[in-house]
Amino acid sequence: MSTPPPTPEAARADGSSVLIGALVPxxxxxxxxxxxxxxxxxxxxxREVNDAGGIAGRPLELVVRDTAADPHRAAAAVDELAGLGVAALVGEYHSVVARAAATRADALGLPFLCSSAVLDALTEQPTEWVARLAPPQSRGWQIYADFLLGAGHSRIAVATQPSVYWASGTRILRDHLAPRGGSVVELDMSALTPAAVCDELVDKRATALLLLVGHPEPAVPIVRAVRRDQRLAEIMIGAPAGQPELAAWATTLGTDGAAIPFLRYLPERLSPLGERVGAALRERLAEAPSFVAFEGYDTVTVLAEVLRSHGADRARTAASWPHVAVDGTRGQIRFSRAPGISVWQWARAPIQVVDRHPAEPDRFRILHAG
Structure with a gap:
C-alpha cells in the first residue's frame, strides 16, 4: 500500500523541512x-533563511523542477509539487510558462510567488493564490515606448515570432505609440531571413528595430545582419525583453551587441542589502548577477517572511499577499491590485532602460528610468 506524500500541515507536525517548489528553465x-x-x-x-534559523526552527527545502520553457511541462510540475506537499511555489522566467503554472496553481489552491514573468494576465480570472515581483509587461513596455519617442524614434519595426508574449508586447507598443504619432510595423520571422529583414527596414524607412524574438536564434543573426548593412548605419536596435542583460549576449556578439537598449528591473542604486547580496551572487555565479538573480533572491525573502508570520498553511499564505511589507534587494516589496492585472502585484518594482556601453560591452549605461 502506498503512503501519500505529506501535506504542509504534516510537515509542521513532525518537524520536517518546509518544502518550497521552484520552477526554473x-x-x-x-x-x-x-x-x-x-x-x-x-x-x-x-541558504540565508536556514542560516538564520529557518521557519520557526524548520529548514526551508527546495524542490526544483526544470520547465525547459514548456507550459505543459510546467503545469505537470505544479501537479507533482502540490502532491509532494510543498507549501508554495516560486520562480519561473518565461511568461507563457509562468501563465500555465499560475493557472494550474490557482486551480489547485497552491500559493505561487512568481519571480520574473511579466504578462499582465497570468491567469484568465483574478486570483488570490498568485503574487508577482516583476512589473507587468504593460508598465515596462510603455516606459520603453516613452524612451523610444524621447530618443526621436517614431517609425518602429518589430522582428517577431508567434507567441502570446510577443503579440502582447507588440500590442502594448502600438497602443502607446499611435496616439503620440508613432507607428509599429511587424516583421514575421517565421517568413523572413535576416537579410530580408534588412531590406524591409530600408523599405519601411524604420528608425528602430526591436527584437521580439528568442535568443540566440534568431536574435543573434538579425543583429549581425543589421550591423553589417551600410544602409542601416543609423538604425537603432532595441530588445525590450532583456536579451542583452546576460553575459552570453556580450560573449556571442561583442561590440555588435552593445548600444541595444533593453528593460531591466533594478534601481539606480542598490540598498546595502542589495550590495551584499550582489557580491554573494557574483561569487556564486562567477560573473556579474543579472536582475533575474535579484528577483530570485527577493522571491524567497518575501515568501520566508510570509511563512514565518503565517505558517505553512496554503490558504493563510495566499491571504497574506496584501499584508506583505518586506525590504528586498531592490526596495520595499508590497503587493496590491492593479487594473487589468490578474494577480497580486508589486506595484513599485524599479524599471530601467539600459544598454551595454559601445566602448566597454561589459559595462551598462542607464538611458531612462520609469
Missing part, C-alpha cells in the same frame, strides 16, 4: 542562462 529551449541566475538567487536566499 534549466535546459533548452528554455533560456538556460536566465534560469541559472534565477536559481542562484533562490538558492542563496534559502
Amino acid at each position: 534549466l535546459t533548452r529551449p528554455g533560456w538556460v542562462e536566465a534560469g541559472r541566475h534565477l536559481l542562484a538567487g533562490v538558492e542563496l536566499a534559502v
